[in-house]
Amino acid sequence: MNDILVSFDNVTIDYVMKKQSLRAVRDFSLDIEKGKITAFVGESGSGKTTVVSALLQAISSPGKLTQGNVYFFDGDNKIDVSALKNEQLRKFRWSKVSMVFQASQSTLNPLMTIYDQFYETAYYHDAIASKEKFDERLNYLFDLVKLDAKRVFKAYPHQMSGGMKQRVMIAFALLLNPDLIILDEPTTALDVITQKYIFNQLTDINKNLGKTLILLTHDIGIVAKVADNIAVMYAGSVMEYADAYTLFKEKKHPYTRGLIEATPSILKSPEEIQPIEGNPPDIRNLPSGCPFHPRCKYCMDICTEQRPPLQKIGDEHYISCHLYANNTQKL
Numbered sequence: 001m002n003d004i005l006v007s008f009d010n011v012t013i014d015y016v017m018k019k020q021s022l023r024a025v026r027d028f029s030l031d032i033e034k035g036k037i038t039a040f041v042g043e044s045g046s047g048k049t050t051v052v053s054a055l056l057q058a059i060s061s062p063g064k065l066t067q068g069n070v071y072f073f074d075g076d077n078k079i080d081v082s083a084l085k086n087e088q089l090r091k092f093r094w095s096k097v098s099m100v101f102q103a104s105q106s107t108l109n110p111l112m113t114i115y116d117q118f119y120e121t122a123y124y125h126d127a128i129a130s131k132e133k134f135d136e137r138l139n140y141l142f143d144l145v146k147l148d149a150k151r152v153f154k155a156y157p158h159q160m161s162g163g164m165k166q167r168v169m170i171a172f173a174l175l176l177n178p179d180l181i182i183l184d185e186p187t188t189a190l191d192v193i194t195q196k197y198i199f200n201q202l203t204d205i206n207k208n209l210g211k212t213l214i215l216l217t218h219d220i221g222i223v224a225k226v227a228d229n230i231a232v233m234y235a236g237s238v239m240e241y242a243d244a245y246t247l248f249k250e251k252k253h254p255y256t257r258g259l260i261e262a263t264p265s266i267l268k269s270p271e272e273i274q275p276i277e278g279n280p281p282d283i284r285n286l287p288s289g290c291p292f293h294p295r296c297k298y299c300m301d302i303c304t305e306q307r308p309p310l311q312k313i314g315d316e317h318y319i320s321c322h323l324y325a326n327n328t329q330k331l
């Protein structure tokens with residue numbers, strides 16, 4: 001694999017509650033390539049937000065990393081993220097990794113202008129050398145996300161459209177010049193034209209500034225053109241990982257195939273859109289063996305008994321499916 005920026009090493013995350021514990025992420029292992037756009041794709045509840053939150057020590061309560069490690073490679077320095085404390089963690093967040101959370105547009109403070117919100121954040125992170133330098137940086141960032149700085153600086157969140165607010169959030173994520181930006185459902189609730197616009201900007205940020213991006217989405221169709229690599233998640237685990245071209249061309253895992261076939265497109269007739277049979281898994285009560293087996297048309301006896309390991313079946317192509325045991329191609 002090329003240069004790695006982040007390594008999820010056998011990560012398990014549980015939401016520990018009084019009556020029961022809920023395993024949201026299970027034995028999750030994945031390397032994130034530096035300088036690339038990696039998309040995590042999976043149905044609602046598949047654990048996308050939970051697993052990347054571990055990268056910022058930001059798993060929502062009562063979630064806990066109960067197994068494994070998340071490493072961030074800062075030059076020759078291998079940082080064990082869960083070992084970061086107080087000041088180290090504060091510096092790591094935003095200046096190494098920043099995250100635009102799901103529906104984060106609504107986290108903008110309704111009572112403050114956009115300029116003041118940026119100033120406050122930079123001030124908190126001790127990142128203001130002088131007001132002139134700060135203004136210069138902000139103008140640069142707003143230019144980058146194609147927002148009219150003069151107008152938006154003075155605006156309050158309610159004076160902006162959803163697309164504008166999302167671009168403000170992207171500028172926010174870039175404020176302290178991190179290496180990695182995580183965007184959780186960056187275009188959900190935006191119209192298709194604004195979606196395309198945002199993705200173009202994200203691609204520019206990746207290509208021109210060399211930032212590594214992780215995008216989380218339930219919609220495999222919208223990241224098809226943008227992502228370099230795609231990790232398909234189901235019930236808290238990686239089902240398939242490959243570069244986007246290979247994943248779409250080969251769609252080896254029955255779940256990947258299901259997701260792609262369920263995606264509407266203007267080239268498909270309504271009959272060609274095939275929803276995945278059955279219901280999303282209840283992670284409080286997962287079936288034995290492969291978690292996808294109750295919905296899989298290729299289910300074999302072994303699938304109901306043993307969980308398939310994530311194995312390599314090609315150049316940086318990984319799959320968790322008994323159909324490919326010993327690399328024998330069956331689909």
Ligand SMILES: Nc1ncnc2c1ncn2[C@@H]1O[C@H](COP(=O)(O)OP(=O)(O)OP(=O)(O)O)[C@@H](O)[C@H]1O
Nearest residue numbers: 015024043044045046047048049050060061062218
């Ligand atoms: N704070 C919490 N307390 C208890 N359970 C939680 C909490 N946050 C998430 N979960 C559970 O963990 C599982 C994974 O949730 P997560 O939000 O990571 O999924 P997701 O893939 O990001 O879904 P979505 O596409 O809806 O954002 C779900 O079953 C969810 O109900």
Ligand SMILES: [Mg+2]
Nearest residue numbers: 048049102184
């Ligand atoms: Mg989520």
